[in-house]
Structure formats: C-alpha cells, structure tokens
Amino acid sequence: QKLVYDFTEGNKDLKDLLGGKGANLAEMTNLGLPVPPGFTITTEACKVYLDSGAEPPALRDEVSAHLDALERKMGKKLGQADDPLLVSVRSGAKFSMPGMMDTVLNIGLSDASVQGLASQSGDERFAWDSYRRLIQMFGETVLGIDGELFSDTLDEAKKTHGARTDVDLPASELRNLVDAFKAIVAKETGRDFPQDPRDQMDLAVRAVFDSWNGDRAKLYRRQERIPHDLGTAVNICSMVFGNLGPDSGTGVAFTRDPASGHQGIYGDYLQNAQGEDVVAGIRNTVPLADLEQLDKASYDQLLDIMERLENHYLDLCDIEFTIERGKLWMLQTRVGKRTAAAAFRIATQLVDQGLIDEAEALRRVNGAQLAQLMFPRFASDVELDTIGRGIAASPGAAVGKAVFDSYTAIKWSRSGEKVILIRRETNPDDLDGMLAAEGILTSRGGKTSHAAVVARGMGKTCVCGAEELEVDTKRRRLTTAAGTVVEEGDVVSIDGSTGKVYLGEVPVVPSPVVEYFEGRMHAGADDADELVKAVHRIMAYADRVRRLRVRANADNAEDAGRARRFGAQGIGLCRTEHMFLGERRELVERLILADTDDEREEALGALLPLQKADFVELFETMDGLPVTVRLLDPPLHEFLPDITELSVRVALAESRKDHNENDLRLLQAVHRLHEQNPMLGLRGVRLGLVIPGLFTMQVRAIAEAVAERKTQAKGDPRAEIMIPLVGTVQELEIVRDEAEEVIAEVEGAYGTSLGLTLGTMIELPRAALTAGQIAECADFFSFGTNDLTQTVWGFSRDDVEASFFTAYLEKGIFGVSPFETIDKDGVGSLVRNAVEAGRATRPDLKLGVCGEHGGDPESVHFFHEAGLDYVSCSPFRIPVARLEAGRAAA
Ligand code: PEP
Ligand code: MG
Numbered sequence: 046q047k048l049v050y051d052f053t054e055g056n057k058d059l060k061d062l063l064g065g066k067g068a069n070l071a072e073m074t075n076l077g078l079p080v081p082p083g084f085t086i087t088t089e090a091c092k093v094y095l096d097s098g099a100e101p102p103a104l105r106d107e108v109s110a111h112l113d114a115l116e117r118k119m120g121k122k123l124g125q126a127d128d129p130l131l132v133s134v135r136s137g138a139k140f141s142m143p144g145m146m147d148t149v150l151n152i153g154l155s156d157a158s159v160q161g162l163a164s165q166s167g168d169e170r171f172a173w174d175s176y177r178r179l180i181q182m183f184g185e186t187v188l189g190i191d192g193e194l195f196s197d198t199l200d201e202a203k204k205t206h207g208a209r210t211d212v213d214l215p216a217s218e219l220r221n222l223v224d225a226f227k228a229i230v231a232k233e234t235g236r237d238f239p240q241d242p243r244d245q246m247d248l249a250v251r252a253v254f255d256s257w258n259g260d261r262a263k264l265y266r267r268q269e270r271i272p273h274d275l276g277t278a279v280n281i282c283s284m285v286f287g288n289l290g291p292d293s294g295t296g297v298a299f300t301r302d303p304a305s306g307h308q309g310i311y312g313d314y315l316q317n318a319q320g321e322d323v324v325a326g327i328r329n330t331v332p333l334a335d336l337e338q339l340d341k342a343s344y345d346q347l348l349d350i351m352e353r354l355e356n357h358y359l360d361l362c363d364i365e366f367t368i369e370r371g372k373l374w375m376l377q378t379r380v381g382k383r384t385a386a387a388a389f390r391i392a393t394q395l396v397d398q399g400l401i402d403e404a405e406a407l408r409r410v411n412g413a414q415l416a417q418l419m420f421p422r423f424a425s426d427v428e429l430d431t432i433g434r435g436i437a438a439s440p441g442a443a444v445g446k447a448v449f450d451s452y453t454a455i456k457w458s459r460s461g462e463k464v465i466l467i468r469r470e471t472n473p474d475d476l477d478g479m480l481a482a483e484g485i486l487t488s489r490g491g492k493t494s495h496a497a498v499v500a501r502g503m504g505k506t507c508v509c510g511a512e513e514l515e516v517d518t519k520r521r522r523l524t525t526a527a528g529t530v531v532e533e534g535d536v537v538s539i540d541g542s543t544g545k546v547y548l549g550e551v552p553v554v555p556s557p558v559v560e561y562f563e564g565r566m567h568a569g570a571d572d573a574d575e576l577v578k579a580v581h582r583i584m585a586y587a588d589r590v591r592r593l594r595v596r597a598n599a600d601n602a603e604d605a606g607r608a609r610r611f612g613a614q615g616i617g618l619c620r621t622e623h624m625f626l627g628e629r630r631e632l633v634e635r636l637i638l639a640d641t642d643d644e645r646e647e648a649l650g651a652l653l654p655l656q657k658a659d660f661v662e663l664f665e666t667m668d669g670l671p672v673t674v675r676l677l678d679p680p681l682h683e684f685l686p687d688i689t690e691l692s693v694r695v696a697l698a699e700s701r702k703d704h705n706e707n708d709l710r711l712l713q714a715v716h717r718l719h720e721q722n723p724m725l726g727l728r729g730v731r732l733g734l735v736i737p738g739l740f741t742m743q744v745r746a747i748a749e750a751v752a753e754r755k756t757q758a759k760g761d762p763r764a765e766i767m768i769p770l771v772g773t774v775q776e777l778e779i780v781r782d783e784a785e786e787v788i789a790e791v792e793g794a795y796g797t798s799l800g801l802t803l804g805t806m807i808e809l810p811r812a813a814l815t816a817g818q819i820a821e822c823a824d825f826f827s828f829g830t831n832d833l834t835q836t837v838w839g840f841s842r843d844d845v846e847a848s849f850f851t852a853y854l855e856k857g858i859f860g861v862s863p864f865e866t867i868d869k870d871g872v873g874s875l876v877r878n879a880v881e882a883g884r885a886t887r888p889d890l891k892l893g894v895c896g897e898h899g900g901d902p903e904s905v906h907f908f909h910e911a912g913l914d915y916v917s918c919s920p921f922r923i924p925v926a927r928l929e930a931g932r933a934a935a
Pocket of ligand 1: 618
C-alpha cells in the first residue's frame with residue numbers, strides 16, 4: 046500500500062486518503078496553479094501509527110524517496126548548510142478541524158543552515174526570524190512546551206527594544222532570541238533543540254499524527270460528529286516566505302462573502318508576514334482589495350485564480366496564499382464554510398449562474414442550517430457590551446429578567462415576566478424552570494451538558510459554560526469577570542448562536558424565514574428579503590422531488606394551523622391526553638374514582654362532548670388532510686394529584702379532624718395506580734382494555750366529529766384512529782372489534798359512511814418483531830420511535846439525558862443521543878423488518894413515523910431509505926423535514 050503521494054499524484058476526490066488539504070493541494074497542482082512542490086503522507090499511515098504506536102515500517106523509505114525527488118526538483122537539500130530547502134509540516138484531515146491540530150513551519154533550519162539562508166536571501170533578519178519561529182512552533186507543538194514561555198520572552202525583547210511589532214526587531218536581537226528559545230527547549234525537555242533536519246521532520250510528522258488524539262481535537266470531533274477513526278494526513282510542502290520584506294506577505298481570501306454569499310473581493314492581507322501571523326492577529330491586516338495598490342500583478346493573478354477555482358469547484362472556496370518577493374503561491378484551498386444564510390443564497394446564485402442544478406443546490410444546504418434560520422435573532426446593530434461569553438449551545442436570541450432558580454422562573458413567568466434561568470449547571474429538577482424561561486444560561490458544561498441537550502430538545506435558546514461568570518445561586522446573583530454584579534431581576538440578553546451574554550435588553554427581530562413560512566412575508570414580493578427568496582426556491586425544489594410526505598404532531602387547532610401553513614400534509618399524531626388536562630382533570634378523576642358502572646358512564650359522558658368539540662375544531666383546520674388521532678396513552682396516575690402533596694393535604698385535614706371524603710378516595714386511587722415503572726405499566730392499549738368504555742368513548746367522539754363535519758359543515762374530514770403501545774395482535778383485535786361497533790352505530794345514526802381507518806403504533810420490540818401478524822388487523826403503522834428507542838435500548842427516555850448520557854457522549858459510545866437521531870443499527874433494523882413484514886401481509890399498509898426522530902435530519906434520510914410513506918414531527922420542524930426529505934430523494 047502506497048503511503049506517500051506527491052502533490053502531482055493526488056486529486057480532490059482522495060480526501061479520505063490525503064485529507065482535505067492534501068487532496069486540494071494536489072488538485073491545484075494538477076490545475077497548473079502555483080503550488081509549492083511537496084507530498085502528502087496518507088491517513089492510512091496515521092491510522093497504523095495510532096493503532097500500533099509506531100509508524101508503518103515502509104513509511105521511512107517512502108518518505109525518503111519523495112524527499113529525494115523534492116530535493117532534486119528544488120535543487121537543494123533539506124537543511125543544506127549553504128542553501129537550505131525548508132519545508133512545512135501540516136496536518137490535514139478529511140474534515141477540516143480548524144485550529145485543532147498541529148502545523149510546524151521552517152523545518153530544516155539549524156545553527157548551520159540559518160547562516161546559509163541568511164546569505165542566500167541576503168536578509169539576515171529574515172533568516173533569524175525564521176529560525177526563532179521554528180524553535181517556537183516546534184517547541185510548542187512537537188515538544189509540548191508551554192507557549193507562553195516563548196511569547197513572554199518575545200514580548201520582553203520587544204519591550205527592551207521599544208519595538209512595536211516583531212518586524213521591528215533587528216537581526217541581532219532575533220539572534221539573541223534564538224539563543225533564549227534554545228535555552229527554553231533545553232531547560233524544559235532536558236535535551237537540545239534537534240539540529241538534524243530529517244529528525245526535525247520525522248518528529249513533526251509524528252506530532253501531527255499524535256495531535257489527532259489531542260483533547261481539543263477529540264472534543265471537536267465529538268461535537269461535529271466526525272468519526273474518531275479517520276486519522277489525519279500530513280502535508281510536507283516546500284516553504285515559501287511571506288516575511289522576506291515589503292514585497293512579500295500572506296493572506297486569506299474567499300471567492301464570495303461567507304456571511305452573505307455575495308460575490309466580490311473578500312479577504313485579508315498582511316505584508317511581510319508568515320501565515321500564522323494572520324491567524325494569531327499579531328499585527329493588523331489590510332483588506333484584500335488593498336493588495337491591488339501594493340502588488341497589482343499578484344493581485345490580478347489572484348483574482349484570476351479565484352475565478353478559476355470557483356468555476357472548478359462550483360462553490361465558494363476559501364484560499365490561503367503567500368507572496369514571496371512578488372511571486373504568488375497558493376498554499377491551500379477548500380470549499381469554504383459559510384453561514385446558514387449564505388448557504389441558501391449561494392446555492393441559488395450558483396443555479397442562476399448555470400453552474401449547478403437544482404438537485405445539487407439541495408445537497409448544498411441542510412436542515413440544521415434551515416433550523417438555524419428559523420430562530421429569532423438579535424438586531425444586527427447591538428450596542429451593548431458583552432458581559433461574558435459561553436458556548437453557543439442552542440441557537441436563538443432570548444431576553445429576560447435574571448432568575449437563579451426554577452421556582453422563581455416558574456413563578457415569575459406565570460405572572461407574565463420573561464425570565465432567563467441562570468444556573469451553574471442544570472439538572473432534571475430544573476426542567477420546569479427551563480420550560481418557563483425564555484432562555485438558559487449556565488457557567489459550567491459543554492455542548493453535551495444537561496442544559497445544552499435539554500434546551501436544544503425544547504428549542505430554547507441556551508448559552509452554557511460561560512466560565513468567567515460566577516453564578517451564586519444562594520445569593521441570587523452573578524458576578525462578571527470585570528466585577529459587574531447582576532442581581533435577580535436585572536435584564537440580561539443571551540445569544541445562543543454566538544454564545545454572547547449582554548446586560549440589558551437587546552432588541553430581538555423575528556426570523557424572516559419564519560415570517561415567510563407563516564405567510565406574513567411573500568417570496569414573490571419585489572422587496573422580499575433575498576434570503577427568503579432563496580429559501581422559497583430551495584423549498585420548492587425539495588417539495589418537487591421528495592417522496593416522503595410530511596405530517597405534524599399537533600393536538601390543537603393552533604398548532605395544526607401553523608403546521609398547515611408550514612406545509613404539513615396532515616397530522617401524524619394527535620395525542621389525546623393533552624385534551625384531558627386543565628379543567629378536565631376533574632372529569633378524569635371522576636372516571637378513575639368511579640365505583641359503579643353508572644358513575645363511570647357519567648364521567649365518560651361528560652368527557653365525550655368536550656373531546657368531540659376538540660376534534661371538530663381539529664378536523665376543520667385540517668380539512669381535506671389526514672388526521673391520525675391516537676387514543677389515550679399515558680398512565681392514569683399522571684392525571685391525578687402528586688402523591689406527596691395529596692398525602693400531606695390529607696394528613697393535615699386529619700389533624701384538623703376535617704375529613705375530606707374525596708381526597709381520601711383520591712389518595713387511595715393514587716396508591717392503587719402507583720407503579721414502580723409507569724412507562725412499562727398500565728398505559729396505551731392496556732388502559733383501553735382495562736377501563737371499560739374509555740376507548741369507545743374516544744372512538745365515538747372521533748366518529749361523531751367526523752360525521753358532523755361531513756353532514757353539517759360539508760367538510761372533508763379524514764380521520765385515522767391509532768392504538769398505542771400494542772405488543773400483540775390480540776390486543777388490537779379486541780379494540781378494533783369494539784371500535785368498529787361504535788363506528789357502525791354512528792354511521793347508522795348519521796346515515797353516512799365515515800371512511801375511518803384504524804391502525805396502530807409500532808413502539809414495542811414485540812410489535813416490530815410480529816409486525817406481519819399485527820398488519821392483519823391494522824390499516825396503518827406509525828412507528829413510535831421514542832418508546833421503541835426506550836424499550837430497545839432499555840433506556841428510560843425521561844431520565845437518561847440527565848443521568849448518564851453526558852458520560853456516554855464524552856466516552857464516544859454514541860456521537861448523538863439515540864433519542865435525537867435514530868439508531869440505525871438497532872432500532873432502525875427493527876423498523877426495516879417491520880416495514881417488510883407489514884407490507885408482506887398487507888401491500889397497501891400505510892407507514893409513517895411519529896417519534897421525535899421524524900423531524901431529525903439524519904433520521905429523515907433513514908426513513909426515506911426504509912421506504913416509509915411519511916414522517917410526522919412538531920410544527921416548527923416541518924420545513925426542516927420537507928427539506929431533508931427532498932435532499933434524501935435528490
Ligand atoms: C413514540 O413513542 O415515539 C410516540 C410518538 O409516542 P409518545 O412520545 O407520545 O410516547
Ligand atoms: Mg409512545
């Protein structure tokens with residue numbers, strides 16, 4: 046197996062093997078662009094090293110052969126004393142991991158060759174500056190020496206010489222710095238700085254390999270869901286110098302604006318400098334356009350190359366370049382990162398330019414970007430100063446009064462205040478407070494902390510891990526690094542897209558994209574937002590090609606209406622338990638407490654018209670579209686008072702000799718219904734089988750609502766009745782028989798057929814495993830992947846995120862919670878089997894999914910491939926699901 050590729054041997058499609066940087070350097074080389082010669086050590090070599098702790102045996106010879114060839118091409122040897130070839134050693138993984146891994150420049154300089162470089166370049170200052178840079182970078186990245194030891198020494202030298210920047214340091218002082226730096230190396234490592242150029246190179250290569258498993262890199266990969274086993278390639282590239290005087294320099298450029306997508310000249314240039322100076326912000330750069338004045342020939346050539354690159358990659362490219370004494374060199378290019386808004390704009394611009402087609406435009410954007418565009422934002426001209434900054438954990442903009450505990454969050458929000466819940470870190474006890482708050486701010490924890498995970502799930506803005514903020518929950522205040530104290534009740538603003546925290550109120554503007562989906566902004570209008578126009582077009586492409594239909598999880602007319610405006614093609618899950626809350630709780634209590642058939646019938650009779658009215662409203666909103674109504678699912682105790690609260694109330698009453706018969710009966714019922722494991726207890730179809738009349742009441746409410754919509758309003762209601770938590774076909778048979786009886790009765794009474802279908806959820810492993818049998822009794826399946834994930838993994842869906850998921854994510858057991866993205870291998874394989882078995886029994890079986898996964902981008906692709914008919918998700922995720930369904934089909 047070949048372990049080293051010359052730049053002339055690779056191409057842009059070899060990213061797995063050569064990493065992004067190596068593949069693109071090869072591509073540019075083959076395009077005839079001015080790339081300094083060099084070669085790439087493959088990711089395979091890195092993988093062997095990481096697995097075995099040693100470089101593959103063949104690597105040394107292969108590197109020697111390529112180094113020989115490079116030396117011949119350049120007419121000088123690595124580190125040659127009188128005229129040294131110098132190289133850079135740079136990491137480059139398949140996915141760009143900015144700043145996460147290592148780079149060493151100027152390899153090949155030594156006490157001897159620094160002299161040669163000085164005489165060859167005729168610039169002593171430059172030679173010594175390059176040498177001190179090598180020792181500094183090598184010391185930091187290869188030898189692991191604390192970088193401050195070097196930078197402090199450099200700062201001191203500047204101070205003593207009254208030098209404003211390092212360019213102002215004379216050669217003699219740089220020479221002293223080299224001695225000082227070498228002394229640091231000797232002191233810190235107990236060894237001298239290596240003088241053999243090949244040793245320098247080999248050590249640097251190994252350091253790059255090792256940097257793959259550095260803490261920063263691992264954390265980044267976990268957050269970005271980059272697999273841990275890819276390894277990095279290493280690029281060895283002959284050095285060109287931007288620090289050879291005023292006719293030299295280095296810069297970065299974008300072929301279009303990565304923030305807006307507009308075409309133009311975007312980038313920064315720094316005269317007389319090497320690449321890391323730009324990134325490090327040591328001196329101020331000038332806008333790229335100024336290069337025209339400084340070096341017109343290089344500027345024109347650069348613009349020409351940028352155009353060629355964009356036409357070649359058919360996308361926005363970002364570029365690193367260096368000018369050495371008036372000669373332009375390309376050091377890197379790649380398809381550039383961009384903001385979510387720019388992604389949509391660029392995709393449509395490229396279609397208009399005829400560079401890509403609509404299917405490709407769909408591939409250029411994604412659901413996560415669309416979701417980002419749907420959050421409200423702070424107005425762009427924020428005038429307040431930040432008081433801290435944390436991790437942008439869940440996007441959006443939130444403003445509210447600072448509160449430091451959940452109780453206050455709930456109390457204040459009930460009285461109409463907007464609050465930001467501020468905690469050191471959150472735990473499950475904070476859930477209600479998080480729900481009540483506009484946003485969540487924590488001073489501890491990362492992107493996978495409880496606050497971050499839960500906030501994202503809730504769609505709440507969250508900034509976490511703002512470590513310079515000291516949160517004192519006891520005294521209800523936080524103190525900033527600058528000593529400002531924020532008390533309970535002070536207004537703060539947090540930006541979940543940047544992680545910035547402000548004291549005071551920052552004005553929030555609604556997302557134009559949501560305004561568009563809501564129908565309050567029209568993409569066709571002349572003055573419509575450019576972004577909205579782009580989103581509109583891309584959504585149209587997606588809708589045109591997608592095979593999956595998209596429905597909503599909604600249980601009231603308001604959500605249903607929004608879902609419809611957002612493009613829902615029906616309701617895939619109406620959870621009827623939400624219709625049992627509030628004032629109706631008392632009726633449910635009466636049902637549970639009923640001792641006799643009469644009492645029960647009476648309670649059910651009181652619930653019937655309420656349910657029916659809800660359904661009438663829902664069917665009206667969704668007229669002409671399917672609405673899947675699920676019969677009652679959660680355990681009944683959820684509708685009863687809390688056991689502790691009630692016990693206290695009863696005990697207090699007893700002590701006052703004040704008997705409350707109802708409370709006593711309630712308490713008995715609570716005890717009777719108490720379950721150790723309610724999620725595995727009396728819920729779903731089991732309730733329907735055990736509480737006489739409950740499901741038939743619901744079926745009657747649905748049937749009568751359909752009948753009334755049809756006969757009285759001349760509407761087109763399309764209801765589907767869904768039975769939850771079925772594990773065996775026998776359960777379904779019993780419920781179905783009873784339901785059909787009721788439906789027939791209502792049809793008779795209204796003199797019309799209702800076209801009702803009856804299906805089940807597949808949310809237990811046994812149901813999935815016996816799907817062939819269950820299909821005999823079901824018109825449709827809807828995969829309840831929340832419960833299916835819970836039961837397949839044996840994870841309590843309500844507890845795990847808070848208890849051990851953070852540890853699991855940190856250990857890389859999974860990159861993302863299986864409750865968020867479908868576990869294809871486990872849960873997914875049950876889904877596939879059930880699809881196949883169900884369709885084998887009943888070819889026209891309708892198949893959907895209504896678990897949270899229905900709105901998750903990656904999962905939508907899975908459901909497309911599994912051959913489902915639709916996904917159903919919360920109203921706000923509908924556009925994302927539409928887009929991803931389109932991308933899956935494109
Ligand atoms: C499910 O289990 O996936 C589902 C949709 O039902 P619920 O979340 O209401 O249990
Ligand atoms: Mg469920």
